[in-house]
Amino acid sequence: MVKHKHMDLPIEGMHCASCVLSVNKTFGKVEGVEDVDADLASNKLHITVDTKKISYEEMERLVKNLGFELHSDEMTIRIQGMHCASCTMNVENFLIRLDGIFDVKADLTAQNAKIRYDSSKVSLDEIEKVIESLGFELLGVEGQTEIDEEAIYQQDLKDKRNRIIVGLIFSAILMILMFSGWDPLMSFTHHLKESTGIHISSMGLLSLIVSIIPFLYVSLPILKAGINGLMHKNLNMDVMYSMGILVAYVSSIFGTFHIVLDHTFMFYDSAVMLPSFLMIGRYLEARAKKHTSDSIRELIGLQPTVATAIEVDENGEITSQREVSIADIVLDDLLLVRPGEKIPVDGDVVGGESYVDESMINGEPIPKVKKDGEEVFAGTINQDGVLHIKAKKIGKETVLSNIIRLVEKAQSSRPPVQKFANTIVSYFIPVILTIAIIVFLIWYFVLGATLLFSLTCLISILVVACPCALGLATPTAVTVGVGRAAEYGILIKNGGTLENAGQIDVAAFDKTGTITEGKPEVDDIIPYGCSEDELIKLAASIEQNSTHPIAKAIVNKSKELNLELDQTTEFENITGKGLKAELNGMEVLAGNLALMETFDVDVSNELVDKYHELESLSKTIIFLAENKIVKGILSLSDKIKSTSKRTIDELHNMGVETYMLTGDNEATALNVAREVGIDNVQAGVLPENKLDIVKKAQSNNTRKVLFVGDGINDAPALTQADIGVAMGNGTDIAMESGDIVVMEGDLENVVAAVQFSKKVMRRIKENIFWAFAYNAILIPIAAGVLYPAFGITFEPALAGLAMALSSVTVITLSLMLKRYVPEIKRVKN
DSSP states (O other), rough: OOOOEEEEEEEEOOOOOHHHHHHHHHHHHTTEEEEEEETTTTEEEEEEETTTTOOOHHHHHHHHHHTEEOEEEEEEEEOOOOOOOHHHHHHHHHHHTTTTEEEEEEEEEEEEEEEEEEEOOOOHHHHHHHHHHHHHHEEEETSOOOOHHHHHHHHHHHHHHHHHHHHHHHHHHHHHHHHHHOOOTHHHHHHHHHHOOOOOOOOHHHHHHHHHHHHHHHHHHHHHHHHHHTTTTTOOOHHHHHHHHHHHHHHHHHHHSSSSSSSTOOOOOHHHHHHHHHHHHHHHHHHHHHHHHHHHHHHTSOOOOOEEEEEEOTTSSSSEEEEGGGOOOOOOOEEEEEETTTOOSEEEEHHHHHEEEEHHHHHOOOOOEETTEEEETTTOOOOOOOOEEEEEEEGSSHHHHHHHHHHHHHHOOOTTTTHHHHHHHHHHHHHHHHHHHHHHHIIIIIOOOOHHHHHHHHHHHHHHHSSHHHHHHHHHHHHHHHHHHHTTTTOOOOOHHHHHHHOOOOOEEIIIIBBSSSEEEEEEEEESOOOOHHHHHHHHHHHHTOOOOHHHHHHHHHHHOOOOOOOOOOEEEEETTTEEEEETTTEEEEEHHHHHHHOOOOOOOOHHHHHHHTTTTTEEEHHHHHHHHEEEEEEEEEEEBBTTHHHHHHHHTTOOOOEEEEOOOOOHHHHHHHTOOOOOEEEOOOOOHHHHHHHHTTTTTSSSSEEEESSTHHHHHHHHSSEEEEOSSSSOOTTHHHHHHGGGGOOOHHHHOOOOHHHHHHHHHHHHHHHHHHHHHHHHTTTTTTTTHHHOOOOOHHHHHHHHHHHHHHHHHGGGGGGGOOOHHHHHH
């Protein structure tokens, strides 16, 4: 990688000299920043950085913390031909050298690279030249070029399969020839030796003739990539494989013609078998890698391509209908969705009633009934009725599109543990080459082994050692794990979140809408001198003029009872106390005890006692009075979610301390906390105060804090926390607020997200262990350490097979995450 990189980053938001000073001062203190100059006139941040010490994301975060924004163009290019960790590192290292490119993230499993760049300084043609010079093929830009991924995948598999078949068939033929003793060229070589004195192995010559074309056909992709690597002075795995293959084949040719080596150097079968086994590994790897991305392909597959647009008359009857492309739908279009069809857009139901399967959005298997006024989402499946839908969000604005975008972004991100793997990979190949040469020298010059044995050890080491498994350890697990979490309605935004979420010490929760439903409901209806329906009608008639959540709850109650409301006159909102209006010629009051006292309404001791009794239960109490006579009491409460107590219990079982931060009064907060079992309560706090409480809980970064909120009012606390979890309700999701988004507000999914994170991180560590284990065990065997005591050697062809199996093992372990069910869901089910 380029160590020092100069960038001219477009920055937005600076408007004075003090802004420039704060940017320069902040970056001047950061390790890895060699030079910085914020330019107010051009709105550019001229900066030279050590790319090994500071990333683009870290620079972007620093700028955001200062209140400004970094702007760059983004694109994702599809690349064909990357097959190991060194391939992705080469793409990143060479592309970042281009002036105008700020950040490159190559993804081995997705076969793409996400690039942040300045389009005025670098073009796609320049990027393509670099990609092709590395021996890869640029297929196009995602979203701009139609890429038939399935056709490319099938063609790639077919090509690999053909090379494998040819290689294995001719390897078998060569082995049969060598062991059969059949030697049709013996008389020819004997005659040649007598007439010219040239000593040629007849079996070697026959093997050369049989193997030359199959060898070139099977080995060509590997040799071509190896030559490309050498031309770029870049040691990659293809260089090592090419060395191993060519040493085996060239040694065989030398042995055949008795040039330096004798006739014992016959590796023709191994030289053909070796690239065949390498190709088997890549074939299995390609198939497995495709499976790791199944979840995102399934999400993309949920998006319908066509819809039925309709026009209706004033009675709601359809007057015309036509099939339209999804791309042609505009806001407020009316659409018809029949049973079994996918809903094409996010919208509101304006006609019909049906059950809709939303499991692909929120992970819940039970269909929901949808009728007039209900929201529906693109990609969900209409089950049994006909629906008329008015389009409210289309294209990239739909919830499904946002989910796909977040999952794709997360799958291409890397947890910090990946840095460790990348560091190992960068040193791996030079170290292995050094080991192979030293082993050869020791066996041949120090221990006096034959040249044949020494060369065999060298070739086996070059072939068996492979960082591919190490490079696949993290991205495959992240890709599968994040995709699996999305199936449960849990959107984990990046790899860093995966690593941190499993290490939390404190979980802090907002109350309203998080621990509780966030929707007040009428609980107690206590009439005096009238019926319950009359009391509700009186309350709703006056409350229909207000937009307060309590007013909405009372009006909704009247709708449930199908009550026809009266119209009020002279409506007045009395701040902090309630409402006053004139209804049918009478003065009506709806509010708290203070409102009654303000207007001299006589409230009996019995009513006051009832008021305090309900208040002690954390309920909101509304008095109704007509012409200064109390007509009754309504109580409302924000019900605790059914999953809240179980969530808190599970966190305690995991050793996590819990907090609840709320702007509500202390009595209500303590009641809620007591009911669900929360350890610490902070009541009466404003959203901005929650940030300070989270900072305090972090104890100077010695403890990791997870904060769960609605993602809007709690944005400061969500940002400050090590892990911010935004609770979503389907449409109004604060997608950008938290590190994790929990669809449908299912609180148990907070615990499930932590369990997913722990599982994925554990699988990454297992993958890295096995990647190391293969190399740690097999390299010494290939070096011949078992030969003196047990006479065991490692044939180059078997070394190639073992290398292939190491990558397949790691990918298979990652694929097992597709069946993972979080513990909290297992017990629930």
